[in-house]
Structure formats: structure tokens, C-alpha cells
Amino acid sequence: MSPPIRRLVLDVMKPQEPNILELATVASDCSGVDAVNVVLVETDREVQNLKLTVEGDDIDADALEQAITDLGGTIHSIDQVVCGERLVEQIDTPQDR
Amino acid sequence: MSDVTRLRDRLDSVSALLEDEEVRSISRRYFISNGFDGTLTSIGVVVGAYLSGVSDGLTVITIGLGAAVGLGTSGIWSVWEIERAEKQAELMELERAMLTDLEDTAVQQRRAGARKVNAVASGIGPLIGILLPLIPFLAEGVVVSMLEATLLAIAVGVGVLFAFGAYLGSISKQNWIVAGIRMGLAGIVVAFLNLFLPG
Numbered sequence: 001m002s003p004p005i006r007r008l009v010l011d012v013m014k015p016q017e018p019n020i021l022e023l024a025t026v027a028s029d030c031s032g033v034d035a036v037n038v039v040l041v042e043t044d045r046e047v048q049n050l051k052l053t054v055e056g057d058d059i060d061a062d063a064l065e066q067a068i069t070d071l072g073g074t075i076h077s078i079d080q081v082v083c084g085e086r087l088v089e090q091i092d093t094p095q096d097r
Numbered sequence: 098m099s100d101v102t103r104l105r106d107r108l109d110s111v112s113a114l115l116e117d118e119e120v121r122s123i124s125r126r127y128f129i130s131n132g133f134d135g136t137l138t139s140i141g142v143v144v145g146a147y148l149s150g151v152s153d154g155l156t157v158i159t160i161g162l163g164a165a166v167g168l169g170t171s172g173i174w175s176v177w178e179i180e181r182a183e184k185q186a187e188l189m190e191l192e193r194a195m196l197t198d199l200e201d202t203a204v205q206q207r208r209a210g211a212r213k214v215n216a217v218a219s220g221i222g223p224l225i226g227i228l229l230p231l232i233p234f235l236a237e238g239v240v241v242s243m244l245e246a247t248l249l250a251i252a253v254g255v256g257v258l259f260a261f262g263a264y265l266g267s268i269s270k271q272n273w274i275v276a277g278i279r280m281g282l283a284g285i286v287v288a289f290l291n292l293f294l295p296g
Contacts, residue, residue, distance in 0.1 A: 074196075
């Protein structure tokens with residue numbers, strides 16, 4: 001059994017409608033999702049780029065992607081994945097300075 | 098999914114559509130525009146029928162119902178086709194911006210739902226506009242004469258037009274009485290124009 005996904009950070013593009021409120025609600029309704037944070041990164045005449053951060057005990061990534069696609073959005077990239085028994089933060093190394 | 102849940106989902110999506118300001122705005126335009134057409138047609142029909150010597154109310158109602166079927170069908174059919182093209186064009190523009198296919202997404206389904214609401218509003222407008230002024234003819238021969246029924250029908254028609262105008266005035270923060278009178282005037286103009294028609 002694969003370890004549970006606990007956090008996903010996604011770069012999402014979606015049409016202006018449905019709005020960001022609806023996207024956040026739909027994402028939080030997905031299986032294994034406990035909390036959602038959506039930030040507007042860039043807005044255009046027709047579309048919006050969002051940073052979607054999702055946390056939960058066992059996020060169903062496929063269901064989340066399907067929910068976003070059903071709303072007319074697309075996932076441009078998966079920017080962070082945290083999985084396992086607990087949340088692990090990124091650790092700074094000397095190279096990061 | 099049970100039938101009750103499916104019905105509830107359907108009602109929820111219809112009520113979400115009715116809350117959408119864009120859907121309301123487009124539906125309102127079709128409703129008022131075709132309602133205006135229907136009311137003026139109805140006034141034209143009743144005045145024309147009276148002036149041509151139609152002697153019973155039922156005949157006027159039958160003629161009016163024919164007009165209602167025609168304009169109601171026209172309202173629904175034309176908007177169904179207009180909105181198919183308009184919404185398809187909108188979706189294609191959005192797909193170009195998103196670089197993706199939006200078929201079977203909420204974006205596409207909402208447009209399909211909005212199109213149905215637009216078409217229904219467009220069909221109801223002329224039905225109200227035509228049927229309400231015909232009501233006095235139900236009482237022809239019992240309570241009122243043909244002349245009185247015709248005058249009452251014109252009054253009802255002008256009232257319907259006034260209501261359309263007042264409604265438009267109220268949503269645009271104009272003086273609703275003035276806006277209502279402006280629309281109502283059209284009914285009186287049509288009734289007068291009919292008087293000067295040959296025959």
C-alpha cells in the first residue's frame with residue numbers, strides 16, 4: 001500500500017468562472033482532503049492562475065485532479081508533494097543560501 | 098443515486114443558474130423583448146378582430162391562441178439556436194485561452210443550462226403578453242360586450258407593457274412610473290394605428 005499523500009501544492013489555471021470560492025469548496029470536498037488554501041497568482045481577461053495548497057490525512061490525488069478538470073481547470077504543474085506518516089517541511093541546505 | 102437526490106441536484110443547479118447575474122440579464126432581455134412583441138401583437142389582434150366584425154369572444158381567443166403558439170415557439174426556437182451559437186463561440190474562445198478541451202466540464206454544462214433558461218424565458222414572455230389581454234374575451238356575452246372586451250383587452254395589454262417598463266425601470270434605478278408609461282404608450286399607439294388600417 002502506497003504511503004498517504006498529506007500535502008499537495010498545485011499550479012492551476014482555470015477560466016474566470018467558476019470562481020475561486022467554488023474551486024476551493026470543490027477541492028475541500030475531495031476524498032482525504034482536510035483543508036485547502038487557494039491563492040490568486042495572476043489574472044487575465046479569460047483565465048486565472050492559482051496556487052492550490054491541499055492538506056489531509058490521505059489525499060486522493062486523482063479525485064482532486066478530476067474535480068479540478070470537471071470545473072474547467074487544468075493542473076499546470078505539481079509544485080510540492082508531501083507523503084508519509086507525517087508532514088515534512090523542506091530543509092534549507094548551504095546551497096540554498 | 099436515487100431519484101430524489103437527482104431531482105434535488107437538478108433543482109440546485111437550476112437555482113444556481115437563476116442566481117447567476119449573466120443568465121438573469123440575458124433571460125430578462127429575451128423575456129421583455131418577446132413579451133413586448135407578444136403584447137403588441139395581442140393588442141393588434143383584438144383591435145383588428147373587433148374592427149373586422151368578429152362577433153364572439155371565443156373566435157378572438159382562438160385567433161389569439163394561434164398567435165401565442167406562433168410567437169411562443171418562435172421565442173423558444175430562435176433563442177435556442179442563437180444561444181447555441183453564442184455560447185459555443187464563448188466556449189471556443191475560452192478553450193483557446195486555456196489551451197484545453199472544455200467539453201463535459203462545469204463550464205460547458207453551465208452554458209448548456211443557461212441556454213435552456215434563456216429559451217424558456219424567451220418563450221414565456223410572449224405567452225404572458227398575448228394570453229393576459231385575451232382574458233376579457235372569456236367574459237364576452239356574459240358580463241361585457243365585444244366593444245367593452247376589446248377596450249378591456251387594450252387596457253390589460255397596456256398594463257402588461259407598463260409592468261414590463263416598470264420592472265426595467267426598477268432594475269436600472271430609473272423612475273419606474275415614467276419607464277412604465279414609456280412602454281405602456283406603445284400599446285396605445287398600436288391600438289390607434291389599427292384604427293387607421295384599411296377595412
